[in-house]
Amino acid sequence: MTTSNELQPLIILLSSLTLKICGVFGGNVEEHLEMGKTLLAQGQLSDALSHYHSAVEGDPDNYLTYFKRATVFLALGKSRSAVPDLDKVLSLRPDFNAARLQRGNVYLKQGNLEEAEADYKKVLGYDPKHQQAKDILERIKPLKGDIEDAKDMFENGDHQAAIELLTKAIESCPWNPELKEMRAECYIAQGDLHKAVLDIRPTTKLRNDNTAAYLKLSLLYYKLGEADESLNQIRECLKLDPDHKDCFVHYKIVKKLVKLLNSARESINKSAYEECLNKANQILKMEPTAQVFVLRAKSHLCHCNSKAGFEKEAIKKCSDVLNIDPDNVDALCDRAEAYIKATKYKEAVKDYQQAQSIDGESRRVHEGLEKAQKILKQSNRRDYYKILGVRRNADKRTILKAYRKMAVKWHPDKYEDEEDKKNAQKHFIDIAAAKEVLTDPEKRQKFDHGEDPLDPESQNEHGGPFWHQGFNPFDSGGGFQFKFHFN
Structure with a gap:
C-alpha cells in the first residue's frame, strides 16, 4: 500500500504544475504563497x-509577496535582485523592520556602508532596543576606518598590512568586489597568485558582465602554468563580449599554447619522441x-631526448631543468x-641516489637505482658494449658490423708471435662473448638490467665464460683452426 509520505512529492509536483497553469490565467495569490513556502522549505x-513571481504579479501591492521573493533571491545568492524587492516592501510598509534589517544586512555585505548605516538607524528609530542593529552600528565606524587605512597602505605598497585589514573588512563585506580585487592585487604583488585567483573568481558574479575579471583570471592561470584553465576563463570573457580586443588577443x-602542450603530451604517450x-x-x-x-618545455626535451637515445642532448637538457628545479625527480631519472x-654509470647512480633522497617511495627511482648499481658493478668486470665499441641502444645490424670488424682485427691466425696470438685469442673470446650476448634478445635484456648471462664467477666450472652456452669460437683440435660465422 502506498503511504501518504510516498505520495507527498507527487502531490506537490501536481499542485505546482496546477498553480503554474492557473498563474497564467491569474491564479490564487494565497495558493502561490503557500506553494512557494512549501517548496522553499524543501530547498x-x-x-x-x-510561485513568488506569480504572487507578485497577482497582487503587486502586497508587501509580503515582495519580502518573500526577496528572501528566495538571497537564498539563491542573487543579492542584487533582492534589493529592489526590499525597496518595494519598505515603500509599501516603511515600519516593516524585518525588511529594513534584511536590506541593511545586504548593504553591509555589499560594502555599501552608508546605506547600511542608514537602515540600521531607522530600525532603531522604530525599535530602540533592537540589539542586532545596535551591535552592527557599533562595527560600521571602525570598519570604514579599516577600509580607508587599507587603501592607503595598498597605495603606499605596504601589501601585507593592507591584506590584514582587507581580510577583516571582507569578513563583514563578503559581497564587495572592490575589496576582493584590492586584496588580489596585494597577493599578486607578493607573488601569491593562487590566493589572488581565489579573490578574483567570486568577483565574476559580484559585478555584471565582468569581462575584466575573466581576463585577469586567464592571465593569472597563464602565469601559474595552468594553460587549460586560462583558456576556459578567456572563453568566458568572449562569451560576454565577443569583440573584446584584449580577451581575443x-x-x-x-x-595555440594549449594545442602545443597537448600535442607534446600525446607524442610522449605514443612514444613519438622526435615529434615530442x-x-x-x-x-x-x-x-x-x-x-x-x-620549464615544462625543457622537461619534455629532457625526457624525449633520453627516451630517443640522444644521450648527450638529454644530459644537457635535463641539466637545464635541474638548474631551474633541483628537486625535479623526473629530470633526475631521465x-x-x-x-x-x-656509459657514465657512476653519474647515473648519483642521480638516482639524489632522486631517492627526494622521493624514497618512487618505484621508478627504486628500480632505476638498483639497475644502475648493477650495471656499475658489472662494468668493472666486463662491458660488452665497450668491447665492440657500440652504443647501448645499437641495433643488431650495427652490433654484427662491429663484431665483424673486431673479429677480423683480432683473429688469432693473423699473429705469429706466441704472446701476440694469446693476446689476440683473449680479445677474440671477449668479442665473441659480446656478440653472443648482444645479438640474443633475452641475454641482452639481462645484461642491460645489470646481469651478465656469461658471468665467469658463476660459470667457472665450465672452463670459460660462455662455452656452456654451446658457443665455442675454437675447435677442440690443435692449431687454432677457427670456424666462426659472421651472422
Missing part, C-alpha cells in the same frame, strides 16, 4: 521563486620567458637513464 528554490595566444622534441621546441620559441612553460646510455 527547491527555483520552483519556489516561480590573449585567447589566440593561449589557444619538435613540439617542445615550438613551445620554447613561442614562450621563451614564461618560466613555468619554459638524466640518469641518459648517463647509462652514455
